[in-house]
Amino acid sequence: MFGGAGRRKKDGESLSSVMQPDNPAKSGGASVTGFDPEGLERAAKAARELDASRNASSAIELIKTQEATKQHEASAKRAEMDAYSQQLRQQNIQAEAEEARKTLEAQTQHDRHRSEYKDELERKRQVDMLNAQKYMQDEQLKKQEEMVERQEAMRRKTAEIEAELRTRTELAKTRAEAEGRIRQERENHDLILEKVRLEASESRDTVLKAVSDGGKMLGEGLSSYLTDGEKLRNTAFMISLAAVGIYSAKTTAGIAGRFIEARLGKPSLVRETSRITMSQFFRSPISSTQRITGIGMQSQDALKGIVLEESLDSQLRKIAVSTAHTKKNKAPFRHLLLHGAPGTGKTMFAKGLAQHSGLEFAILTGGDIAPLGRDAVTEIHKLFEWAKTSRKGLLLFVDEADAFLQSRETSKISEDQRNALNAFLYRTGTESDQFMMVYASNQPSQFDGAVLDRIDEMVEFDLPGEHERRKMIAQYIEKYLLNPPGRWAKKVSTVDIGDDEIERVVKETEGFSGRAISKLAIAWQAAAYGTDGAILDQDTFFQTVQNHKKSMTQKEDWIKHAEERAHMLTEDRK
Known part of the structure; x- marks a missing residue:
């Protein structure tokens, strides 16, 4: 118990400890910290x-079970809260990572914009600096030009002052000398008159004495000569013999001179010829003899070194073959007209045609005939007489033919030019197997109708196209840069110049003639020779092209202005 x-x-x-209330403040009004007996x-x-x-034990067990259940629920809730906290933490981490990524992207974009802005500011600063330098250079150049102009003006002014002082000095000196001579002559007037009088008297006496003695001697000699018949006959014979000798020598010398001039000389109208002249013969007799006899001479391609459009190339090759067969068969030659822009290869083809056909060639220009005046007719006849003496046949190339062969109806030409044109037409009026005429002109429409009637075939030389320019540029780079002519010529080293750069130059040289491209290659060579080691870099390569194009544009403007002025003068005269 x-x-x-x-x-x-x-x-x-x-x-009772379990059942004790949680809040002591509610139990009978007792203090929170004091003892509560009622409770x-x-x-x-x-x-x-x-x-x-009877159920006390069960109630206690139930209360324990409920307490354990509440503890389990509290633990589950605590675990749930921990899981929820972990989930929130992960979400916060993901949100922070996303925010960090966005922040990084924003910072990267900001840095990129900032870098681009800095680059733009730097480029702008460089451009401003270059513009400022250019402005300073222009200002400095302007100041130098003004200084040169001032110096030139001062020099001219000084020269004028010096000339004026020199003139004044010379005038004063001359005036003083003249006054001195006048004063001296006035002072010595009587003496001078007496001296002149005495000299005149002595001279008169001397002349009279000489005339008297000479007349006496001449009269005695003439009387003796006229009375001697043998002397008269001998004198007449000697005079006749001397006259015959002088006339024969003069005639023989003229014939020999004309023969030698026709064979070994060169007419004054011919500027260049492949025929052997006398000076060439004496300088190199062996090679001259080989050229005269044709020993060791071989026919070459008429279009060697000439780059032309395909159809034009085919047409010219047919003409070369036809001319060569014409010479072999001794048939009359056909006369050609080569017309087109300057520098497109007309003269080169004429020389190649002559060498391919085995003909000698001679080159003259139409501008050389007009200044001859009255002598033009004589020189033209000498030219064609000289052409007829060629053993191989002669190709006569007339460059700038429109300057001489202008129409007599539309152009105002002098009488001497008209006579020279008539003489030329007379010489070329009939077909000939001795010479072949090749005319070259930029303005064939100005030809006289009779000249056009004598032309058998016309060939137009156009400016080279893109394909032709590419071949020309490669050819002239090889000739002047990579393998320049001359035994001691230095080769040019190219830097960063390849097919792409060559193709760019081909595009930029549209409108260039073959001569212009050749001059461009020579300009490249000169630019390279201006450096140590003969190096041509990419910048110099393209800068030379731009300078060449600028020069060509300036020349074209000058030509255009000159033609406009000439047209205006012609209109004013009308």
Whole structure:
């Protein structure tokens, strides 16, 4: 019994401790920190009642089970809260990572914009600097030009002052000398008159004496000569013999001179010829003899070194073959007109045609005939007489033919030019197997109708196209840069110049003639020779092209202005 009472007391204490209210402030108005006896009494009472109950143990177990259940629920909620906290933490980490990524992208974009802005500012600064340098250079150049002009003006002014002072000095000196001579002559007037009078008297006496003595001697000699018949006959014979000798020598010398001039000389109208002249013969007699006899001479391609459009190339090759067969068969030659822009290869083809056909060639220009005046007719006849003496046949190339062969109806030409044109037409009026005429002109429409009637075939030389320019540029780079002519010529080293750069130059040289492209290659060579080691880099390569194009444009403007002025002068005269 005592054990059960003790156990019930213990359970009652625990139950009362369990049943104790959580908030002491609600129990009978006792203090929170003080002791509450009423509550203890109630708890004791409840414990006694519970001990008296039959379900006290079950209630306690139930309360324990409920307490454990609540603890499990609290642990589950705590675990759920921890999972939820972990999920929130992960979401926060992802959000922070996303924000960091966005921040990094924004920072990267900002840095890129900032870098681009800095680059733009730097380029602008460079451009401003270059513009400022250019402005300073222009200002400095302007100041130098003004200084040169001032110096030139001062020099001219100084020269004028010096000339004026020199003139004044010379005038003063001349005036002083003249006044001195005049004063001296006035002072010595009587002496001078007496001296002149005495000299005149002595001269008169001397002349009279000489005339008297000479007349006496001449009269005696003439009287003796006229009375001697043998002397008269001998004198007449000697005079006749001397006259015959002088006339024969003069005639023989003229014939020999004309023969030598026709064979070994060169007419004054011919500027260049492949025929051997006398000076060439004496300078190199062996090679001259070989050229005259044709020993060791071989026919070459008429278009060697000439780049032309395909159809024009085919047409000219047919003409070369036809001319060569014409010479072999001794048939009359056909006369050609080569017309087109300057520098397109007309003269080169004429020389190649002559060498391919085995003909000698001679070159003259139409502008050389007009200044001859009255002598033009004589020189033209000498030219064609000289052409007829060629053993191989002669190709006579007339460059700038429109300057001489202008129409007599539309152009105002002098009488001497008209006579020279008539003489030329007379010499070329009939077909000939001794010479072949090749005319070259930029303005064939100005030809006289009779000249056009004598032309058998016309060939137009156009400016080279893109394909032809590419071949020309490669040919002249090889000739002047990579393998320049001359034994001691230095080769040019190119830097960063390849097919792409060559193709760009081909595009930029549209409108260039073959001569212009050749001059461009020579300009490249000169630019390279202006450096140490003869190096041609890419910048110099393209800068030379731009300078060449600028020069060509300036020349074309000058020519255009000159033609406009000439047209205006012609209109004013009308």
